[in-house]
Amino acid sequence: MSKKMWGGRFSTETDALAAGFHSSISFDCRLARVDIMGSIAHARMLGKTGIISAEDSEKIISGLKGILADIDAGAVSFSEQDEDIHMNVERLLTERIGDAGKRLHTGRSRNDQVALDVRMFLLEACDSLTALCKELMGVLADIAADNLGAIMPAYTHLQKAQPTTLAHHLMAYAEMLRRDCVRFGNARAAANMMPLGSGALCATTYPLDRHMVAQELGFEDITPNSMDAVADRDCVLDFIYACSVCAMHLSRLSEEIVLWSTGEFGFISLSDAYSTGSSIMPQKKNPDMAELIRGKTGRVYGDLIALLTVMKGLPLAYNKDMQEDKEALFDAYDTLAACLPVMSGMLRTAEWRKDNMQAAAGRGFTNATDAADYLVRKGLPFRDAHEVVGKLVLYCEQHGKALTDLSPAELKQMSELFSEDVYDALSLEACVQRRAVPGGPSAQSVQKHIDRIKEFLVQS
Secondary structure, three states: OOOOOOHHHOOOOOOHHHHHHHOOHHHHHHHHHHHHHHHHHHHHHHHHOOOOOHHHHHHHHHHHHHHHHHHHOOOOOOOHHHOOHHHHHHHHHHHHHHHHHHHOOOOOOHHHHHHHHHHHHHHHHHHHHHHHHHHHHHHHHHHHHHOOOOEEEEEEOOEEEEEEEHHHHHHHHHHHHHHHHHHHHHHHHHHOEEOOOOOOOOOOOOOOOHHHHHHHHOOOEEOOOHHHHHHOOHHHHHHHHHHHHHHHHHHHHHHHHHHHOOOOOOOEEOOHHHOEOOOOOOOOOEOHHHHHHHHHHHHHHHHHHHHHHHHOOOOOOOOHHHHHHHHHHHHHHHHHHHHHHHHHHHHHOOEEOHHHHHHHHOOOOOOHHHHHHHHHHOOOOHHHHHHHHHHHHHHHHHHOOOHHHOOHHHHHHHOOOOOOOHHHHOOHHHHHHOOOOOOOOOHHHHHHHHHHHHHHHOOO
């Protein structure tokens, strides 16, 4: 068994069971690249400040670049005995370049090292998920642009409420995703503080140039408090929260896709490429991708709750409990990064059944509010108009009619204010187009929203 790099004050070896329990290399190995990039910046700073010799600094940097190249080539095996990615890299470095490798850890701790690695991972993860969100927004905007006049029922309480368009409905999700991008941007800003130089918790006696390291690694600034820097995981929580909200939005859309793909709705037909069949029922075409996205949302929620629970009772500064942050972080990222492109592909290849949507909107008195508004424009107070139309709906239900099926005489029995022009006012197209306020479902309003979203998509 190899000697631990921290083993000087210990007289016995770590129990094999305890060593395996303590090790994190099985999952934090995916931090290898950012760990090495951070170490290269640290070594370069140590050499420039004279904390170590320029010769040792160059040896370390060259050795680290070689290790990274070998990792990328799949030529490196990590050891559980070296516990984590930090110790594995340091061990490999020392084996390759000798005693100069032992100088790499001057002025730092694994506590600020892992804080750095996690923040570097977060910066990349936020950028990656933002790009995937924008891809889906683009798909939604394209579908909306092609369906500005595709009328469908809008629902409250899953009961038909008012007519809208497919474009207006889908752009609601585009707007949710826009806010998700903002949330990932905020999470990125929270992570964009360079913690290296904080040491174990109380910084270091070496004259480190922290700003130099921050600049090389592309950070906005340095962390202002060394204890907070190593104890902080709220930047991880910010990220997983953003993942959770985004997953929730995908889940809501998935639920509607599941409903819309049923024979009872018949609003959408999913591509065979994004559907599955049954092992026993030959006729089945199941929306499994949408159901899986809906299910995986619970998994992302679990990652958030798990880390919140880990952190809730920890005193400052670093505690080993915090090792549990990475699996939650990686799982939340991986899960959402898998869901977003599947949703994009599923929607991009779907067929929209516009005739069924239009027919559904024509049932359920979705134009009842417009009938009341018609009477208001004729001078009746809204509350009185609401009562008149409510009675009309009851009459229609009793006689199996729609509002537009009623004769002028039947309408005038309820109010003398009804005229022949009411039929034009109650057409589904008119109901939608009259809702032309900003944010409404009229073609003009939705087109403005599409343009706004497309402008957002081209922003950096």
